[in-house]
Amino acid sequence: MSTDLRQFRRVVLKVGSSLLVDRARGRLNHAWLAALAEDIADLHAKGADVLVVSSGAIAMGRTVLGLPSGPLRLEESQAAAAVGQITLARTWSEVLAHHGITAGQILVTLADTEQRRRYLNARATTLKLLEMRAVPVINENDTVATSEIRYGDNDRLAARVATMIGADLLVLFSDIDGLYTAPPASDPNAEHIPVVDRITPAIEAMAGGAASELSRGGMRTKVEAGKIATAGGTHMIIADGRTKNPLKRVAEGGRCTWFLTPSNPATARKTWIAGALEPRGTLYVDEGAERALHGGASLLPVGVRRIEGAFRRGDAVIIRSESRVLGRGLVAYDAEDAARIIGRPSREIERLLGYPGRTEMVHRDDMALSD
Ligand code: GLU
Numbered sequence: 001m002s003t004d005l006r007q008f009r010r011v012v013l014k015v016g017s018s019l020l021v022d023r024a025r026g027r028l029n030h031a032w033l034a035a036l037a038e039d040i041a042d043l044h045a046k047g048a049d050v051l052v053v054s055s056g057a058i059a060m061g062r063t064v065l066g067l068p069s070g071p072l073r074l075e076e077s078q079a080a081a082a083v084g085q086i087t088l089a090r091t092w093s094e095v096l097a098h099h100g101i102t103a104g105q106i107l108v109t110l111a112d113t114e115q116r117r118r119y120l121n122a123r124a125t126t127l128k129l130l131e132m133r134a135v136p137v138i139n140e141n142d143t144v145a146t147s148e149i150r151y152g153d154n155d156r157l158a159a160r161v162a163t164m165i166g167a168d169l170l171v172l173f174s175d176i177d178g179l180y181t182a183p184p185a186s187d188p189n190a191e192h193i194p195v196v197d198r199i200t201p202a203i204e205a206m207a208g209g210a211a212s213e214l215s216r217g218g219m220r221t222k223v224e225a226g227k228i229a230t231a232g233g234t235h236m237i238i239a240d241g242r243t244k245n246p247l248k249r250v251a252e253g254g255r256c257t258w259f260l261t262p263s264n265p266a267t268a269r270k271t272w273i274a275g276a277l278e279p280r281g282t283l284y285v286d287e288g289a290e291r292a293l294h295g296g297a298s299l300l301p302v303g304v305r306r307i308e309g310a311f312r313r314g315d316a317v318i319i320r321s322e323s324r325v326l327g328r329g330l331v332a333y334d335a336e337d338a339a340r341i342i343g344r345p346s347r348e349i350e351r352l353l354g355y356p357g358r359t360e361m362v363h364r365d366d367m368a369l370s371d
Helices: 030-045 057-064 074-097 110-114 116-131 154-164 201-206 219-231 246-251 265-276 287-294 335-341 346-353
Strands: 010-015 049-054 103-108 135-140 169-174 235-240 256-259 282-285 304-308 316-320 325-330 367-369
Touching: 010 030, 010 154, 030 049, 030 074, 030 246, 049 074, 049 116, 049 154, 057 074, 074 103, 074 135, 103 116, 110 116, 110 154, 116 135, 116 154, 135 154, 154 169, 154 219, 169 219, 169 246, 201 219, 219 235, 219 256, 235 246, 265 325, 265 367, 282 287, 287 325, 287 367, 304 335, 335 346
Parallel strands: 010 049, 010 169, 049 135, 103 135, 169 235, 282 316
Antiparallel strands: 235 256, 282 304, 316 325, 325 367
């Protein structure tokens, strides 16, 4: 695999709290962040979609609020996040604006990436921002996420976001330049691993067991993130973020660990739609729609003749003609609403339903046709 970052069309960069926040001085590492913004602008100017998953809200907020060091209670970290997130988002917006790039803040909770209905909404908004060439700056919504329903670490959050929006590369910037056979700080024989083709139990063991996990966002959550990313067709890199212009350093072949996937986001998504979900209903399409689907189009309400099943928006449904099954897809409407708009042109949707729904019954990105 070449290290040429220009081959990637959609890249998620995850930046950890320790890189962003200078705890001793109680502020963000502005110069470092400005240099990273240069790297981002470079990638963006080459045409890639760039997303940032930025930690630092809690670390920043606790300094501002003068909270003592050591573990925080949940309400304390939620309060700290509320304070820190404002500064964090404003700073990202400023450093990117310096390069003429618009930033958009997205705060997500676990449910936004795990429940299909909410996931589809989060995905649609994020894709719209990318289409408008903005750089989404994403963090967990720590202020409302409670312990049972939160990620807690942005490594796995970043991996879920990356697969959700079909990124082909995720870069985790850390305070270490990749995965080692053992912790390099304590083991002089530890060897750096440049490429992981498959995450085996041996690789997981190198990242340390649960007992050795002292901080959130350690090597263990990074390898967990690697599993999520590679299963979704996204390559992942763990790289040292401590130098200035860390992305440039990776692009120039700086030491890091690549987690490679044999798949790609489009194929992984189609496999997921085609196989992993239990279909909740059936859409019968007419001949015109059948031809359009095979030409790569989305399925519009006008092309659906009738429906079966009590499906909900975001559920998997079977798409078929009267004579044969064509494939599967994630439907954009609940069955009751779908029944009211089938056979009708999309411009009538708002009048028929009383709200402006999606133009497509099943978007082509949410569809897997059988060959
Ligand atoms: N979401 C947390 C924050 O912004 C960071 C989680 C992590 O350290 O991975 O402070």
